[in-house]
Amino acid sequence: MTIIIVIILIIGLFIFIIANSGEKKVTVKEPYANHKYDLQLQKEAEQKKSQNIANPIVNNTFQNNSEYEIVGIHVENRKKYITANCSEYDEVFLKHEKNNQYSNRAIQIKHLNKIIGYIPEYEVEEVHEILKNEYEAKISEIDFFNGFLTVKINIEY
Numbered sequence: 001m002t003i004i005i006v007i008i009l010i011i012g013l014f015i016f017i018i019a020n021s022g023e024k025k026v027t028v029k030e031p032y033a034n035h036k037y038d039l040q041l042q043k044e045a046e047q048k049k050s051q052n053i054a055n056p057i058v059n060n061t062f063q064n065n066s067e068y069e070i071v072g073i074h075v076e077n078r079k080k081y082i083t084a085n086c087s088e089y090d091e092v093f094l095k096h097e098k099n100n101q102y103s104n105r106a107i108q109i110k111h112l113n114k115i116i117g118y119i120p121e122y123e124v125e126e127v128h129e130i131l132k133n134e135y136e137a138k139i140s141e142i143d144f145f146n147g148f149l150t151v152k153i154n155i156e157y
Contacts, residue, residue: 062156067140068127070109070117070151078116079149082142086111090139092153094119094131107131109153111139117151130157
């Protein structure tokens with residue numbers, strides 16, 4: 001009796017192995033699903049940068065200048081806009097965004113009337129002082145490497 005049960009189990013196991021030995025489709029989420037997209041953005045940004053004619057970033061009519069890294073640029077629509085439309089030395093405008101959901105002291109940065117990011121919270125007070133005077137702001141750096149975007153602006157005042 002025991003031998004019959006063992007034979008049945010072996011036959012069942014054999015049938016199970018045969019039934020499940022075919023090709024299996026396994027879906028694995030690629031950890032860098034946006035990587036190809038990011039490489040394309042990087043390529044476009046580098047082409048745009050190489051086409052840009054270098055303008056002097058510092059204007060001699062102002063006595064001071066400060067550089068700030070822009071935050072909030074990794075929001076997907078902003079990232080696309082920046083890599084497709086912005087170049088170093090492009091003029092940007094700063095505006096106090098009083099009704100910002102995160103900070104009533106927020107300062108937005110606009111390029112051609114499109115928000116591309118914000119001044120970091122820890123530098124907002126300094127920039128508010130600058131905005132009380134005449135100023136000129138330009139993109140001083142756009143760096144897009146390995147999917148990571150860095151944008152800096154230079155403010156002359």
